[in-house]
Amino acid sequence: MARVKALARPRLAPTDDMEAQAGRLQARLRRFGSPAALHYDKPVEIVRGDGALLFDVAGQPYLDFHAKGVLVGHGNPDVASAVAAQTARLNVQTRYLHDLVDGYAERLLTLFPAPLDNVVMTNSGSEAMDLALRTARLVTGRQGVIVTSGASHGRTSAAAEISPLFAPRGLPTYVRTIPAPNLAMAGNQKLSAWFAAQVREAAQSLAASGAGVAALVVDSVFASDGVFTDPPGFLAEAAEAVRAAGGLFIADEGRAGFGRVGGVMWGFARHEMVPDIVVLGRALGNGYPSGAMLTRPDYLTRAAEEAPFFASFGANPVAAAAGQAVLETIAEEGLLRHAARAGEHLRRGLNSLAKSFMRVDMVRGAGLILGVDIANPENGEPDPAGARQIVNMMRQNFVLLGIGGVHGQTLKLCPPLCISLGQLDLFLEKFRAVLAAMG
Secondary structure, three states: OOOOOOOOOOOOOHHHOHHHHHHHHHHHHHHHOHHHOOOOOOOOOEEEEEEOEEEEOOOOEEEEOEOOOOOOOEOOHHHHHHHHHHHHHOOOOOOOOOHHHHHHHHHHHOOOOOOOOEEEEEOOHHHHHHHHHHHHHHHHOOOEEEEEOOOOOOOOHHHHHOOHHHOOOOOOOOEEEEOOOOHHHHOOOOHHHHHHHHHHHHHHHHHHHOOOEEEEEEEOOOOOOOOOOOOOOOHHHHHHHHHHOOOEEEEEOOOOOOOOOOOOOOHHHHHOOOOOEEEEOHHHHOOOOOEEEEEOHHHHHHHHHHOOOOOOOOOOHHHHHHHHHHHHHHHHOOHHHHHHHHHHHHHHHHHHHHHHOOOEEEEEEEOOEEEEEEEOOOOOOEOHHHHHHHHHHHHHOOEEOEEEOOOOOEEEEEOOOOOOHHHHHHHHHHHHHHHHHHO
């Protein structure tokens, strides 16, 4: 597992000169435009990674709890060497036979239950989601989609249209949003029944509009909504509800997949159900650009007959080499088991902090994907400003976090799966110090 390194005070870095940094930020904005926003009030210039650590230009290490698709560690030597070797040997488009690509596809498919027996490799999770939506609409003959109110499913036109997080001007008329599966909102009802009822109501609304329901699309851990994972099994009834309405169930495993939830490979597996379509993203290659859609052969045949799809470099051998190395590392290092054990360790520590600090409201999640709700200690209301303050104070303490939740009140914790228990303890120590400083 990753080595624990002290997060000492850094040497003075070029970007610590506020005037110089402001100039660089203006130049970046001029080159890349408004989509080039950076994390944190004081941006970090990262030049190297090692396991669960990132290093800035001064050599200062930061604990990365915002790793997203980097599952098996930054600078993972096995992934890096596999990519470098295959790049030096050959990278070529998808329309050629290649043993490495074929072998990787076969190995990936063995990790999924029947009837998910076909895989289409793409260049990103967004592209895979675009294809999943196209497939669902061609199979069902319907247009409508149901998503949760804080969902983020990608940046292509089709994926962004079903992502409330990216829709400041509103969603298309054929998209319906439902609340995330929040136990607090369900009240006295069983969560599975309550969430399924939301799906049925949305499906009825789409039917009345004439669009009908093509799919219910969910991130299996509802990360952008604030992380909602429990109790295991609650998603199965929602899948039955959308199928009864004539739609398909699409599991977006971009955040939950490849063992992040601990103990099992996929988020949907915790719910003991099988999706109709699965979407995978950058975690396939430990951050190397890649994606995939998996579905039933009859569904894929139907979609291909009506609207053929081809990604020129989707199934390229370099992406396959990265993917193989990721799967081998997960198996050889026992990362499914470690994610479960490490996640429980982290969750216990966070719950202990919640007893001491009223700002820490709820702790949710599974394995190494956790959400921590931040509340105003005076009235108990969601506190997005407080969450943002914590993120920036943790950055000053050399820990990198993300934010989620419909109101931006949830800290998202998703470190690489190789993070050590010692590094988790260091995070908890830093978090306690920040909470104490806030009063």
